[in-house]
Amino acid sequence: MPLMESLRPLRSTPDNHQALIVRPISGALGAEISDINLAKCANSIDQIKAAFLKYHVLVFREQTLNPIEIKNFAKYFGPLETHPYIKGLDEHPEVAPIIKEANEKINFGGGWHTDMSFLSCPPLGSLLYAIDTPEFGGDTLFANQHAAYESLSDYMKEFVGQLKGLHSAASQYGLNGDSEKRSEARKSMSLGISEKAHAQVSHPVVRTHPESGLRALYVNRPFTERLEGLRSSESNALLSFLWSHCEEPRFTCRVRWEPGTVTLWDNRIVQHYALNDYDGRRREMRRVTIEGDRPI
Numbered sequence: 145m146p147l148m149e150s151l152r153p154l155r156s157t158p159d160n161h162q163a164l165i166v167r168p169i170s171g172a173l174g175a176e177i178s179d180i181n182l183a184k185c186a187n188s189i190d191q192i193k194a195a196f197l198k199y200h201v202l203v204f205r206e207q208t209l210n211p212i213e214i215k216n217f218a219k220y221f222g223p224l225e226t227h228p229y230i231k232g233l234d235e236h237p238e239v240a241p242i243i244k245e246a247n248e249k250i251n252f253g254g255g256w257h258t259d260m261s262f263l264s265c266p267p268l269g270s271l272l273y274a275i276d277t278p279e280f281g282g283d284t285l286f287a288n289q290h291a292a293y294e295s296l297s298d299y300m301k302e303f304v305g306q307l308k309g310l311h312s313a314a315s316q317y318g319l320n321g322d323s324e325k326r327s328e329a330r331k332s333m334s335l336g337i338s339e340k341a342h343a344q345v346s347h348p349v350v351r352t353h354p355e356s357g358l359r360a361l362y363v364n365r366p367f368t369e370r371l372e373g374l375r376s377s378e379s380n381a382l383l384s385f386l387w388s389h390c391e392e393p394r395f396t397c398r399v400r401w402e403p404g405t406v407t408l409w410d411n412r413i414v415q416h417y418a419l420n421d422y423d424g425r426r427r428e429m430r431r432v433t434i435e436g437d438r439p440i
């Protein structure tokens with residue numbers, strides 16, 4: 145789609161007097177939906193779901209949501225997951241606080257990844273609600289993994305389409321993993337460490353979206369440990385290529401946060417990256433995760 149056309153706000157259903165305004169935020173993925181209160185959006189949920197399938201990342205501004213309202217909105221997309229390694233709010237364990245204090249150096253999610261691909265049924269999507277944001281910095285990047293797949297040569301598509309990747313949470317939540325090594329530098333997050341994080345699950349390297357049928361690459365740096373059936377040197381080389389390819393700027397969009405911003409993303413087709421460029425300033429978010437299917 146030409147850039148000018150992609151930047152023009154679109155009415156998602158022109159014949160409906162309550163049609164939402166859906167404004168794409170990059171040529172690759174992502175759209176902003178304005179003039180909607182997510183605490184009272186039952187009449188618009190079909191349009192929101194259609195936009196979610198089309199744009200993969202949706203941004204809503206100026207929301208005022210309590211934990212119950214955050215959960216109720218996310219539940220339109222499916223049952224909620226309790227993160228196995230992040231401690232949620234006492235009264236709402238499915239709502240995870242994501243906090244970086246002004247005096248902390250390490251953020252959570254500060255590298256390209258797909259949420260929880262170490263589960264046999266990884267989440268359908270995640271929702272982040274901004275409570276406190278730095279004046280500048282702390283944006284989140286998203287990358288369209290269908291676009292990344294489509295841009296491969298036909299030979300490479302055929303080859304990687306036959307492969308499976310082994311995923312685990314070991315590098316993050318395992319013994320001697322990131323959580324353990326960085327616990328002092330990231331005190332405001334309560335992240336678990338467990339031997340269970342070393343368990344591996346196998347997922348196809350190319351997954352088919354269960355609703356749209358789009359094919360997408362499904363490998364990510366922290367959780368995909370190796371490619372099955374290849375020698376280590378082959379697996380390392382191919383994974384390095386795929387990781388870098390998946391993260392190319394041409395597949396991305398960037399979300400700027402302010403208090404009250406909500407972003408919902410489709411983990412079946414995007415990776416994301418929380419930028420850590422706000423040293424000396426505070427950022428606090430609430431995250432919920434929606435259960436998903438086994439990748440096929």
Ligand code: SIN
Binds near residue numbers: 416
């Ligand atoms: C995450 O990876 O879920 C955190 C994203 C963010 O804080 O922007």
